Amino acid sequence: MPGAERDRAAEQLLASREPLMNAALGRLRGAPAAQVSPDGAEALARCRVDLGAHVDALAAALRAGGGEELGEHCAFAAVFLEALGVPRSALGAALDALSESIGEQLDPELSALAQDVLAAGRRRLCDSPLVTPAALAIIPAARPAPGEATSASEALQCSAARIAAMSVALSYVRRPGDALARGARRACCLEDARHHVAQLAAAVDLESPELFSAYADWVRTLLLGLGLDPAELVGHLGALGDVLAITLPEHLAEAPRRYLSAAVDRLTSAYVEPPSFVRPEAALGVFACGYLDALLQGDRRRALEVIREAIEASAPIKDIYIHILQPCQYEVGRLWQLHQLSTAEEHYCTAVTQMILSQLYPLVFNADRAGRRLVATAVDGNLHEIGARFVADFFEMEGWDTFYLGASTPAQAVIDEVVHRKADVLAVSAMLGEHLASVGDLVTAVRADDRCRNVVVLVGGQPFCVVHDLWRQLGADGSAPTAEGAVRAAEQLLAARGA
Ligand code: B12
Structure with missing residues (x-):
């Protein structure tokens, strides 16, 4: 399949996105496209969003190569919908409706290309081993059911694994190109989503949106350190909010969704990298710089030497804790977060600091x-x-x-x-x-x-x-x-x- 043709098909598909969605929706409802109202019932709106995501995924698959990419999308969409109790056949019907609408609306040779890719992706729904009981097992049923929970935080905790899995599936369906949802990152992404839900539950429990926003800000720095795009995090948190809207009763979904929006606002504001905790001009700053340098060089003899020098220079013991050891531990954490220090290196630095603390005990116990x-x-x-x-x-x-x-x-x-x-x-x-x-x-x-x-x-x-x-x-x-x-x-x- 020539690449230029595929690109043209993708372009035409995206240019006809809206009419295609309406036509497919009309087919699904058994009504002519002209009668489809975009502001209909909630289910209708959701179905429309899904159709839009299918069009985007099809365009991305056409550009990237073909049916395999779309198969990934279909498999994830199926996991997501099955988690919502929507049968896989409903997704098949949506893809069929989309295919027929494409046949009507695109140039004949381009529509044939798009329909081929769509058919290859759709086959994944029938033969795919991806949507297996094992895949669905990552989405255990909530106990107690979210509707029976008495607080938003309890509802989040009791369905945490399910909500996390659904939000990852949804963000993948929506943004098939995201690195965070692809390949090896997918498992980490699920793990991250579980953390997001746990942190959200903690913040909601304490009625503190700031706690969750600060966490989201911390994740942003972590992602940037990994060379990943924080826009993906914004997408994930948005998907999480939408999952909450459909899985929790409205009165329980309100607060966590509000906290998520506040975090998204924070994430879309200008980014400032956290500054270093160790500065030469600070109190005992020269010793702190020397100590940090020794830690980072893996030279614990030198680290101990720097602390001895500080003591000889009459630095009070409490100041050594506050102005040398504490900022250096914080700096080690910052460098780890920015991916400039491995976990092993962080462990080493912490072990050295603990060794130094023990060495200081004759001065502490007097x-x-x-x-x-x-x-x-x-x-x-x-x-x-x-x-x-x-x-x-x-x-x-x-x-x-x-x-x-x-x-x-x-x-x-x-x-x-x-x-x-x-x-x-x-x-x-x-x-x-x-x-x-x-x-x-x-x-x-x-x-x-x-x-x-x-x-x-x-x-x-x-x-x-x-x-x-x-x-x-x-x-x-x-x-x-x-x-x-x-x-x-x-x-x-x-x-x-x-x-
Ligand atoms: C060393 C370290 C670890 C070590 C700890 C080993 C050990 N033996 O202690 C290990 C490897 C286990 C670890 C694990 C993790 N860590 Co860690 N860790 C650190 C690091 C680099 C230093 C901690 C430290 O020694 N601080 C120095 C002490 C002196 O400072 P402090 O704890 O703040 O205490 C002062 C005040 O807070 C206050 N205070 C503290 N306690 C109390 C109590 C009372 C009553 C009062 C009044 C005051 C008070 O007084 C203290 C002295 O002034 C920090 C960086 C940082 N900013 O602290 C990251 C850090 C805390 N870790 C972090 C993370 C993410 C993790 C992990 C989740 C990583 C992971 N994915 O596995 C796990 C979580 C483990 C868990 N379940 O708790 C993040 C937390 C981010 C966040 N806010 O959400 C940090 C901030 C690193 C970073 N910049 O990203 N970590």
Whole structure:
């Protein structure tokens, strides 16, 4: 099939997109094209959108080579529609209606080309092993059904896998050329879509559109680092919104759809790459630059040397935490996000920082005892342990007896430890939106346990810096953006209680 002819067929197809959609829709309804009203019932509008997507996919397939590309589109459309309970035969009927309309409206030789490609794609619906029970198994039925859920966040969580699969299928159907939905990326894309839904559920639960917009912004940077087009993310979030509109009852779909639109607005605004966290002109900036450089060179001896030099230059130990180690950890995260550092390199840098923290302990454990006790932990599910460790060390430097539990500690284990250690304060650290539900559950469990009646609960970590009153919604007593602030908050809260 000559390429120029195929291109002409694609052009003519796109030029006749609207009349083709109307004619095919008319055929499907058994009515003449002239009687089709574009603003009919919701189902009609959806069917029309689908027909438009089929025309676009056919044009893209003609340009790209032929039936195989369209077969991909058909298979995905079938998965999507079957997830909605629409039989595969309905898709076949839509493609047949489109084919007949093409026969009527395109030049004869071009329409034959387009119809051949359409027929090859359509065959995929009959013989394809793609729309198998295994493919559909990625779309498990929701339990409880979304209609029975009492909140939008519960509805999102109970159908998360299904909603994610449908939104990926829909965005592929709509934008067949997207790298994100193709080949090896498709599995990642499904995984990403699950994250989008989980983050959306967390944000809706906390009534914080900002939490989801900040997440979307973070994903944009990640995609740019991978050389992918953020417009694809906009397409995905748009598809997610449309899936919610058809899978959730209207009153439950409203808030998440509003949050998605706000995120899309953010994503379509001008992009600013996150700036470096390590600057030579900042306090102890020269040491921070030297330390980061040593980490990136894989030279931990040198890294330790830089910290020794800072101590010899009389840098206070707390400043070494705040102005050297913390910004360097943030910078490592930024470089990882921009794809300039591998996961292994990030692990290496973090391991070096943990080694340095241990080396600093003789300087940490030398304050006069204050007679107060702190348990600090990363919440269940949070693998980031250094934030809680910083917090524990700052309390230790103020003479508190501290019990630092490390990463992801189950709620009951935390409570038992708080009781066992007779803690005055419990400090809980979260990092991702996904961790916030566990923070809420832990705070609720602490409150419900009579043995923890007098314990002050502080929560913190990066989501609490994005949305400042989150701690209140989660039932904690306070929060602070830094380890230093955590000590002040604890002291004020205890003083206010006369403790
Ligand atoms: C090291 C690291 C990891 C390590 C952690 C290992 C370890 N032993 O701790 C590992 C590899 C496990 C990891 C995993 C992941 N990570 Co990570 N990680 C980081 C990194 C580079 C450094 C974290 C750190 O050490 N920070 C230094 C400490 C001192 O800072 P902090 O935690 O903010 O704590 C301060 C304040 O927040 C506050 N604070 C903290 N806790 C508390 C508690 C209380 C009570 C109070 C008052 C205050 C307070 O005080 C602290 C000191 O001032 C960050 C980058 C970053 N910006 O932090 C990414 C980062 C947090 N990770 C990120 C991601 C995406 C992930 C993964 C999802 C990646 C993946 N796909 O697998 C997983 C999630 C794992 C999970 N379930 O938790 C993203 C999060 C993006 C987002 N906001 O959604 C970040 C920001 C990287 C990035 N720029 O993209 N990660």
